[in-house]
Amino acid sequence: MADRISGGAEEVSAVVPIEEEQVAPSGSDVPTPQERKMSWQNLRRHDSLYLESRKLHGRDHSEDDKKKWSVILQLAFQSIGVVYGDIGTSPLYVYAGIFPEGIKHEDDVLGAMSLIFYTLTLLPVIKYVFIVLRANDNGDGGTFALYSLICRYAKVGLIPNAEMEDGEVSNYQLNLPNRRQKRASRIQSALENSHFAKxxxxxxxxxxxxMVIGDGVLTPCISVLSAVGGITEATSAMTEGRIVWASVVILVFLFMVQRLGTDKVGYTFAPIIFIWFAFIATIGVYNFFKYDPTVIKALNPAYIIYYFQRNKKNAWISLGGVVLCITGTEALFADVGHFSVRSIQLSMSLVTYPALICAYAGQSSFLRKHSDLVSHTFYKSTPGSLYWPMFVVAVLASIIASQAMISGTFSIIQQSLSLGCFPRVKVVHTSAKHEGQVYVPEINYLLMLACVCITLVFKNTTNIGNAYGIAVVFVMTLTSSFLVLIMVMIWKTHILLVITYVVIIGSVELVYLSSVLYKFDQGGYLPLAFAAVLMTIMYVWNSVFRKKYFYELNHKISPEMFNEMVSTTSFRRLPGMAFFYTELVQGIPPIIKHYVEHVPALQSVLVFVTIKSLPVSKVPADERFLFRRVKAKEIDVFRCVVRYGYTEVRAEHELFEKILLERLEEFEGDRRALCNDDGRVEEDEEDGNGFGGVAKAWKQGVVHFIGETEVVAKPGAGFGDRIMINYAYTFLKRNLRETDQVFEIPHKRMLKVGMTYEL
Known part of the structure; x- marks a missing residue:
């Protein structure tokens, strides 16, 4: 069992002021070796990783951008099974959602088809495939990717843990146009100077x-219920109750196979979805020519105007059904990190989009002759000889439909976890071949539980569809808002193009949003309630996380104070090396003072390790570690910042420890060479510590100190802070994974140090 030392809150007499953030702007000059020597004495007076840091140049990543076509086609095929299951199965329920009370006029079908065609073209294809995918963060997408781009360009982070060296990471650089417009600078300054904006x-x-996580809950429910419900066309023995329980069994199976990983699931599901697209496209073309080829008139957007003139408010309300044809579109962006931009563009443009247009055109032709069958359009328009094959493929496709948003959910949970916006959960990297493919066990089972409950409670697709539309449009609108900021600040897009985007795409999304909100009381409240619960959890965790960081920053220990602590006659120096994990990137955390006061002994080499996430998707392995030597008399003390991107999963502990120690030895060797070239004798060497202590201490054994801090609201704190800190945060912390479980540190070499912070 791991040992634990507990204690009360510590009040450090000398409070160190918060140091101003130092972030190197993109393109800043890197000091030369000569400049490093000249700045050596000045450096030692500051607690900074700059200049003295061990800087290793990363490998050339241009090869990653030049994937062979065989790999791109392979990923494009996999993406069919992972990304498009949701949007691909939307023909199961779209027309029923548009006309819940039946078709009143024969030309209403043309208006609906025209709406579907232009919605599919404008949002999934033009907006996402050709615009939003360009805003990927080194190959990764989703809401956090957009947020990270903004954070790298403007200082909008709420935690002051950035160093100047972060801007030197190769993936951190932004490819900015040479011409910087005043408009971008003004917006950047406004964001940086406004706490409210941050x-x-x-x-x-x-x-x-x-909202994306909400999509991951609603997608399986509506897709599986819609497909399984088709069995009523063949037999009346399947009651609503039996359909619901059959759907529940399928949902449980779906979530149980998630542990296999996106790579295996993609290869398994891709052929099925490909067959599904072939079926709906072929049947669509068949119905188009059999029933009414004149529906091609729907390409004329004037039929949208006529549709609204005839139906007025009902036409506006029906937009909530039209929006169901683009469900799962956010998966194009959220899942791009599992594949690549080019593979997503190919699979969408050459397979998914044409198949969907053919399917909806065929259903429109069928409805022109059979308007009374709109509630069961999909199965009624399927030729009788193909009913059973189509039913089997539809059920299989509906099982896969939720895969896109489930994969996207895992990705964004990992991203939010890395940025301190989500409680600790285990993230498993499921593919050795492709980066970004992850599985989160706790979230998987919570999603499964939520899906089963929603299916059992709602029992049909009507109210679920209303809820689904709100989640879809909300995410799209937020993506557009972030994208406009990126277009103005980072891409330096011409103002006329920005206005065009806002007027066309932005206005369309706002109209759709107004329509889906109209059905708030008919199931539309579900995603908002779900989002409120999730955001409460994220807000509580992030707020206390920041309060803890500022507490440590204000109470950090200076090297002088540390020397006083270890210079007492009772202090003992132990053989070996100790890693002390802390959130701080500068200074010595206050918990070390608490530990030394209770146990006046430390290993001969002490390394303060900070696991830090940068606002970038990936950090090259050769640029991951930063080191600094802290001046201390009795023991060798080092500061190490280990930088990860928000999409990266840490290597297993033994490998991580080995690499860290190797980098530390390299740093010591380079530092010694720099001192010799400068003609000086290092003061620490005069004290007898020397440069050989690292290797020797490593062989003598390594122990890992984990700071397990308890938090309580300080006396006089407001009611809200007391509830958030003393109850909400404490509940989350005690019911989720411990720090050592996340870091995968062996208990035999671990020592937990407890301390209470009053926040």
């Missing part, structure tokens, strides 16, 4: 994240 950006990011 909080609003983080709030919007959390809201988008919560």
């Amino acid at each position: 909080v609003s950006l983080l709030f919007a990011t959390m809201l988008g994240t919560a």
Whole structure:
């Protein structure tokens, strides 16, 4: 069992002021070796990783951008099974959602088809495939990718843990146009100088994240219920209750196979979805020519105007059904990290989009002759000889339909976890071949439980469809808001193009949003309630996380104070090396003072390790570690910041420890060479510590100190803070994974140090 030392809150007499953030702008000059030597004495007076840091240049990543076509086609095929199950199965229920009370006029079908055609073309294809996918963060997408781009360009982060060296990471650089417009600078300054703007950006990011997770809950429910419900066309023995329980069994099976990983699931599901697209496209073309080829007139957008003139308010309400044809579109962006931009563009443009247009055109032709069958359009328009094969494929496709949003949910949970916006959960990397493919066990089972409950409670697709539309359009609107900021600040897009985007795409999304909100009391409240719960959890965790960081920052220990602590006659120096994990990137955390006061002994080499996430998707392995030597008399003390991107999963502990120690030895060797070239004798060497202590201490054994801090609201705190800190945060912390479980540290070499912070 791991040992634990507990204690009360510590009040450090000398409070160190918060140091100003130092972030190197993109394209800043890197100091030369000569400049490093000249700045050596000045450096030692500051607690910074700059200049003295061990800087290793990363490998050339241009090869990643030049994937062979064989790999791109392979990923494009996999993406069919993972990304498009949701949007691909939308023909099961779209027309029933548009005309819940039946078709009143024969030309209403043309208006609906015209709406579907232009909605599919404008949002999934033009907006996402050709615009939003360009805003990927080194190959990764989703709400956090957009947020990270903004954070890298403007200082909008709420935690002051950035160093100048972060801007030197190769993936951190932004490819900015040479011409910087005043408009972008003004917006950047406004964001950086407004705390409200910073909080609003983080709030919007959390809201988008919560809504995408809501999609991951609603997609399986509506898709599986719609497909299984088709059995009523063949037999009346399948009652609503039996359909619901059959759907529940299928949902449980779906979530149980998630542990296999996106790679295996993609290869398994891709052929099925490909067959599904072939079926709906072929049947669509068949119905188009059999019933009414004149529906091609729907390409004329004037039929949309006529549709609204005839139906007025009912036409506006029906937009909530039209929006169901683009469900799962956010998966194009959220799942791009599982594949690649080019593979998503190919699979959408060459397979998914044409198949969907053919399917909806065929259903429109069928409805022109059979308007009374609109509630069961999909199965009624399927030729009798193909009913059973189509039913089997539809059920299989509906099982797969939820895969896109489930995969996207895992990705954004990992991203929010890395940025301190979600409680600790285990993230498993499921593919050795492709980065970004992850599985989160706790979230998987919670999603399964939520899906089963919703299916059992709602029992049909009508109210679920109303809820689904709100989640879809909310996420799209938030994505557009972030994209406009990126277009103005980072891409430096011409103002006329920005206005065009806002007027066309932005206005369309707002109209759809107004329509789906109209059905708030008919199931539309579900995603908002779900998002409210998730955002409460994220807000509580992030707020206390920041309060803890500022507490440690204000109470950090200076090297001088540390020397006083270890210079007492009672202090003992132990053989070996100790890793002390802390959130701080600068200074010595206050918990070390608490530990030394109770146990006046430390290993001969002490390394303060900070696991830090940068606002970038990936950090090259050779640029991951930053080191600094802290001046201390009795023991060798080092500061190490280990930087990860928000989409990266840490390597297993033994490998991580080995690499860290190797990098530390390299740093010591380079530092010694720099001192010799400068003609000076290092003061620490005069004290007898020397440069060989790292290797020797490593062989003598390594122990890991984990700071397990308890938090309580300080005396005089407001009612809200007391509830959030003493109850909500404490409940989350005690019911989720411990720090050592997340870091995968062996208990035999671990020592937990407890301390209470009054926040």
